[in-house]
Amino acid sequence: MAADRIFSNWDDTHSVLWGHAPIRLAHNMHKSPLFSMDHLAELIEHYPREHYSLMQTGVKEGKRIWRQGDIGNFSGRQVIDAISRGDLWLNLRMVSDIDSRYSDLLAQMFTEIGEKVPHFALPHQYNAGILISAPKAQVHYHADLPGQSLIQIAGRKRVHIYPSNPPFVTPKNLEDIQLFELELDMPYHEWYDRYATVLDLEPGQMLNWPLNAPHRVDNLGTVNISMTVGYENEEIRRTRIVNLANGLLRNRFGYTPKSRSLKGPAFWGKAVMQKALRNTSWVKRERKARNEIEFRLDHDHPEQVVNLSNDLSKAA
Numbered sequence: 001m002a003a004d005r006i007f008s009n010w011d012d013t014h015s016v017l018w019g020h021a022p023i024r025l026a027h028n029m030h031k032s033p034l035f036s037m038d039h040l041a042e043l044i045e046h047y048p049r050e051h052y053s054l055m056q057t058g059v060k061e062g063k064r065i066w067r068q069g070d071i072g073n074f075s076g077r078q079v080i081d082a083i084s085r086g087d088l089w090l091n092l093r094m095v096s097d098i099d100s101r102y103s104d105l106l107a108q109m110f111t112e113i114g115e116k117v118p119h120f121a122l123p124h125q126y127n128a129g130i131l132i133s134a135p136k137a138q139v140h141y142h143a144d145l146p147g148q149s150l151i152q153i154a155g156r157k158r159v160h161i162y163p164s165n166p167p168f169v170t171p172k173n174l175e176d177i178q179l180f181e182l183e184l185d186m187p188y189h190e191w192y193d194r195y196a197t198v199l200d201l202e203p204g205q206m207l208n209w210p211l212n213a214p215h216r217v218d219n220l221g222t223v224n225i226s227m228t229v230g231y232e233n234e235e236i237r238r239t240r241i242v243n244l245a246n247g248l249l250r251n252r253f254g255y256t257p258k259s260r261s262l263k264g265p266a267f268w269g270k271a272v273m274q275k276a277l278r279n280t281s282w283v284k285r286e287r288k289a290r291n292e293i294e295f296r297l298d299h300d301h302p303e304q305v306v307n308l309s310n311d312l313s314k315a316a
């Protein structure tokens with residue numbers, strides 16, 4: 001693959017729109033052997049527990065479901081089969097750290113983007129996750145803190161992308177995500193859809209959108225394999241520092257932050273403060289309570305899903 005170009009239909013409009021508006025591009029990464037079923041099954045089987053998320057999603061009795069599970073005693077292939085049958089969603093997080101062949105592929109992708117987009121500062125840090133999701137799986141309305149690209153490998157999905165400003169996303173929303181690592185507590189109203197850009201994705205297509213733009217995803221009746229890439233350059237890094245510092249001011253000290261400046265004394269004061277406080281026991285305790293594992297896949301159970309009780313840990 002290294003000899004081939006990744007992007008096949010890039011034009012001047014893509015170069016000026018990158019980072020400023022949602023854009024859909026053609027790529028050839030879906031043809032890589034890194035995304036064959038055999039390779040993915042093997043990857044799942046040996047994936048470190050701390051780096052994958054198995055989620056159950058959907059709506060039950062009018063309430064949104066969003067809970068986290070464990071692959072239990074399933075093989076990689078059985079996990080993919082289970083996903084194709086149910087409302088499950090597997091994210092192999094940090095795959096670019098775990099297998100360097102994915103990071104080589106992404107390095108090539110960012111090099112090509114850097115050649116085509118003069119205003120894009122190349123990321124000093126990125127990480128990719130492979131998402132395998134059920135035919136009806138949904139990702140609810142949320143925003144991400146790093147820059148984001150969504151690369152479609154197999155299956156079809158519809159992505160709604162919303163403006164990256166209030167009321168769709170507020171400074172407080174971004175602070176809470178930074179502080180608690182919880183993306184899914186953002187308020188959403190159906191009328192927001194009138195302001196969304198709606199783009200369908202097929203294998204060989206990818207999306208990029210402005211920083212922090214909220215989005216939601218509906219799979220269109222087929223199992224989906226996608227790769228999400230989160231990336232950070234200097235400007236994005238500073239934005240995250242401000243989110244964390246302002247979140248601490250608001251949540252811990254009851255103070256409403258007035259500045260989101262990325263420069264000057266207000267920024268550097270916050271940079272020092274968030275560094276001192278970000279890993280205190282208060283922040284860690286809040287994160288743990290909001291990220292519990294609630295089910296496990298299991299052959300010995302008739303429904304192949306075992307619900308785990310977290311009542312004790314939640315009360316702690």
Ligand SMILES: [Fe+2]
Nearest residue numbers: 142143144215
């Ligand atoms: Fe996202």
